[in-house]
Amino acid sequence: xxxxxxxxxxxADVARVAGxxxxxxxxxxxxxxNVRDETRARVLRAIEEMGYxxxxxxxxxxxxxTRTLGVVASDTTLYGPASTLFALxxxxxxxxxxVSTVSLRELTVETLSEALDHLSEGGVEGVVAIAPQRSAVxxxxxxxxxxxxxxxxxxxxxxxxxxxxDQHLGARLATGHLLAAGHRKVWHLAGxxxxxxxxxxxxxWRATLEAAGVEPPMLLRGDWSPLSGYRAGQELAGWxxxxxxxxxxxxxxxxxxxxxxxxxxxxRTPQDVAVVxxxxxxxxxxxxxxxxxxxxxxxxxxKQGIALLLELIEGRPPATTPRIxxxxxxxxxxSTFPYAAQPEGVPL
Amino acid sequence: xxxxxxxxxxxADVARVAGxxxxxxxxxxxxxxNVRDETRARVLRAIEEMGYxxxxxxxxxxxxxTRTLGVVASDTTLYGPASTLFALxxxxxxxxxxVSTVSLRELTVETLSEALDHLSEGGVEGVVAIAPQRSAVxxxxxxxxxxxxxxxxxxxxxxxxxxxxDQHLGARLATGHLLAAGHRKVWHLAGxxxxxxxxxxxxxWRATLEAAGVEPPMLLRGDWSPLSGYRAGQELAGWxxxxxxxxxxxxxxxxxxxxxxxxxxxxRTPQDVAVVxxxxxxxxxxxxxxxxxxxxxxxxxxKQGIALLLELIEGRPPATTPRIxxxxxxxxxxSTFPYAAQPEGVPL
DNA sequence: CCATGAATTGTTAGCGCTCACAATGACCTC
DNA sequence: GAGGTCATTGTGAGCGCTAACAATTCATGG
Numbered sequence: 001x002x003x004x005x006x007x008x009x010x011x012a013d014v015a016r017v018a019g020x021x022x023x024x025x026x027x028x029x030x031x032x033x034n035v036r037d038e039t040r041a042r043v044l045r046a047i048e049e050m051g052y053x054x055x056x057x058x059x060x061x062x063x064x065x066t067r068t069l070g071v072v073a074s075d076t077t078l079y080g081p082a083s084t085l086f087a088l089x090x091x092x093x094x095x096x097x098x099v100s101t102v103s104l105r106e107l108t109v110e111t112l113s114e115a116l117d118h119l120s121e122g123g124v125e126g127v128v129a130i131a132p133q134r135s136a137v138x139x140x141x142x143x144x145x146x147x148x149x150x151x152x153x154x155x156x157x158x159x160x161x162x163x164x165x166d167q168h169l170g171a172r173l174a175t176g177h178l179l180a181a182g183h184r185k186v187w188h189l190a191g192x193x194x195x196x197x198x199x200x201x202x203x204x205w206r207a208t209l210e211a212a213g214v215e216p217p218m219l220l221r222g223d224w225s226p227l228s229g230y231r232a233g234q235e236l237a238g239w240x241x242x243x244x245x246x247x248x249x250x251x252x253x254x255x256x257x258x259x260x261x262x263x264x265x266x267x268r269t270p271q272d273v274a275v276v277x278x279x280x281x282x283x284x285x286x287x288x289x290x291x292x293x294x295x296x297x298x299x300x301x302x303k304q305g306i307a308l309l310l311e312l313i314e315g316r317p318p319a320t321t322p323r324i325x326x327x328x329x330x331x332x333x334x335s336t337f338p339y340a341a342q343p344e345g346v347p348l
Numbered sequence: 349x350x351x352x353x354x355x356x357x358x359x360a361d362v363a364r365v366a367g368x369x370x371x372x373x374x375x376x377x378x379x380x381x382n383v384r385d386e387t388r389a390r391v392l393r394a395i396e397e398m399g400y401x402x403x404x405x406x407x408x409x410x411x412x413x414t415r416t417l418g419v420v421a422s423d424t425t426l427y428g429p430a431s432t433l434f435a436l437x438x439x440x441x442x443x444x445x446x447v448s449t450v451s452l453r454e455l456t457v458e459t460l461s462e463a464l465d466h467l468s469e470g471g472v473e474g475v476v477a478i479a480p481q482r483s484a485v486x487x488x489x490x491x492x493x494x495x496x497x498x499x500x501x502x503x504x505x506x507x508x509x510x511x512x513x514d515q516h517l518g519a520r521l522a523t524g525h526l527l528a529a530g531h532r533k534v535w536h537l538a539g540x541x542x543x544x545x546x547x548x549x550x551x552x553w554r555a556t557l558e559a560a561g562v563e564p565p566m567l568l569r570g571d572w573s574p575l576s577g578y579r580a581g582q583e584l585a586g587w588x589x590x591x592x593x594x595x596x597x598x599x600x601x602x603x604x605x606x607x608x609x610x611x612x613x614x615x616r617t618p619q620d621v622a623v624v625x626x627x628x629x630x631x632x633x634x635x636x637x638x639x640x641x642x643x644x645x646x647x648x649x650x651k652q653g654i655a656l657l658l659e660l661i662e663g664r665p666p667a668t669t670p671r672i673x674x675x676x677x678x679x680x681x682x683s684t685f686p687y688a689a690q691p692e693g694v695p696l
Numbered sequence: 697c698c699a700t701g702a703a704t705t706g707t708t709a710g711c712g713c714t715c716a717c718a719a720t721g722a723c724c725t726c
Numbered sequence: 727g728a729g730g731t732c733a734t735t736g737t738g739a740g741c742g743c744t745a746a747c748a749a750t751t752c753a754t755g756g
Contacts, residue, residue: 026745053469057406076433285574371715406711409741410714
């Protein structure tokens with residue numbers, strides 16, 4: 001409550017009040033077994049009375065452990081990064097680590113370098129980078145840093161330990177679902193070229209079509225935003241009646257824009273054109289129509305990311321660069337089947 | 349790169365290599381003016397060569413400053429909290445502070461208490477709490493902590509310094525806009541009772557109606573989710589033809605659900621019922637129809653929040669509890685006027 | 697009753713840095 | 727050329743904690 005100029009009590013102060021040595025106080029705080037119950041109680045009482053709290057800096061200095069991890073991220077207002085961030089923090093806290101975040105507007109060599117410096121000044125023991133762009137991964141690879149770094153959200157690119165959802169599989173699920181529903185061809189609105197996820201999803205889409213003996217049609221690109229989806233949707237609407245019956249959109253937000261453009265062009269979803277998204281943001285279920293999409297388990301990504309980082313910090317360096325892939329899941333809703341059921345959770 | 353067992357170089361090591369005292373190295377690092385250029389260069393060269401980095405714990409111990417702030421938040425995947433979080437981190441970094449975050453699933457006395465303890469163990473100098481629920485604010489007020497705390501996102505409740513958007517004003521803008529458009533009555537789908545923002549928006553709505561001499565109709569409640577909006581929308585649809593022509597929904601996500609329910613009930617927006625939301629999430633512009641809503645400037649909230657906290661940390665305690673209110677802004681789109689213009693940014 | 701060892705507590709020495717002050721030397725001024 | 731000033735550098739003492747070791751107490755058995 002009061003944060004006065006008065007110096008907060010130290011371990012020595014507590015020791016004096018409790019009539020023991022500072023080391024005994026340290027033992028009590030450290031849950032050391034060899035402390036008499038009566039002594040422990042006396043110390044705890046003094047701690048309580050004085051409102052004593054261990055000084056983390058002194059502790060970190062003596063132990064050479066800050067128990068702090070860093071996270072570098074961008075686009076943290078997007079559902080994916082925000083979810084990953086949340087999962088990372090939760091997992092880290094469960095392990096007793098504090099998480100310091102740096103949120104960047106864009107990931108360049110300069111901003112990443114500054115971010116790592118900033119985190120380093122803050123004494124982090126390791127860093128998780130939510131770096132979905134290849135350029136960011138490359139930039140990261142070229143940077144020196146005195147702690148281990150794990151990349152999350154980008155597939156295996158350069159030689160940095162990573163955890164990510166298997167985007168290629170997700171795209172195969174989405175595309176395969178459309179083919180299985182009888183569509184002859186599936187179009188694709190991809191994300192930005194530089195994004196690893198976008199590339200992986202496009203590759204999965206292409207691979208599925210080719211495996212089915214279908215020539216992949218022209219690929220469209222957006223920037224993840226609903227607006228770019230809207231524009232692409234207007235273009236796509238022009239192909240209706242010329243073989244376009246199904247679109248796999250690389251994320252849900254763009255899919256929202258596509259749905260709107262199609263609707264405005266008088267194209268019905270899913271009767272005329274089926275649409276599949278990617279991410280399963282909470283809103284997808286309430287789009288018009290509810291969106292079939294691919295769900296990514298960010299919670300697992302976060303847990304695995306922290307686990308991997310802690311291993312690198314605490315254990316000995318592994319022989320090969322660890323890469324962890326997590327399976328995504330197809331969620332079928334009304335945007336791919338005509339007259340589909342009500343959205344999940346709505347009693348009818 | 350290599351994070352070996354070998355002890356990293358200390359200031360003394362650098363001093364030895366550069367042929368100066370450790371204090372001179374400290375001066376160079378601290379940009380102290382009285383160092384000969386030649387000496388400075390020699391020291392910098394040694395630092396570069398050895399890859400030296402100042403030990404933050406030792407520094408923090410000696411200066412009694414960790415230059416770390418804490419943030420406690422919940423629902424960080426929602427647009428509002430995520431934006432606030434981002435703004436806070438950016439503002440703090442601009443001031444040279446590191447931000448440690450704790451993201452909670454819910455804000456109770458227990459979780460908040462643990463979060464503050466965790467941050468305290470990490471040595472934060474102050475904390476910003478993104479605590480939109482009154483219960484959270486109350487819980488916070490009852491907790492002891494050895495550092496100043498600022499609340500962001502909740503209006504003035506108890507006696508804790510706060511920064512927030514003027515929700516009452518936002519609600520007046522929304523409700524007034526509907527009345528000005530000729531609607532006789534405006535219904536309201538409110539957020540959870542416990543949320544300060546929900547209460548303020550409901551109060552602003554009620555005040556505007558009463559000022560216009562209109563009896564406020566029954567108030568509906570949701571939980572911010574599209575699903576709850578959908579359910580409320582079904583109920584609202586039943587009142588169409590019995591005086592319901594306009595709804596002010598307390599956030600955009602619920603508005604999405606309302607729009608869908610109305611559409612499914614054969615009610616047209618805005619011709620039959622006009623809808624206004626709150627938040628201006630990026631998707632709102634692409635709803636069907638694009639949503640009129642109230643925009644909150646989270647960036648300013650973040651800057652002001654950090655500024656206030658730093659003042660409390662660095663300056664002397666203010667005489668009265670500081671409360672900062674930020675003005676929101678009405679964004680008019682197609683959900684309130686029939687045949688409205690295309691969404692912003694879309695050339696047509 | 698004293699040796700033996702386990703349990704408990706205390707003592708000392710850093711961890712790596714900054715702060716306050718002391719010391720050095722160059723340069724002026726009268 | 728003595729005394730004073732200023733810029734530059736060095737010295738010593740902590741900051742508050744933990745780790746390693748030393749010391750003390752206590753129970754136990756031959």
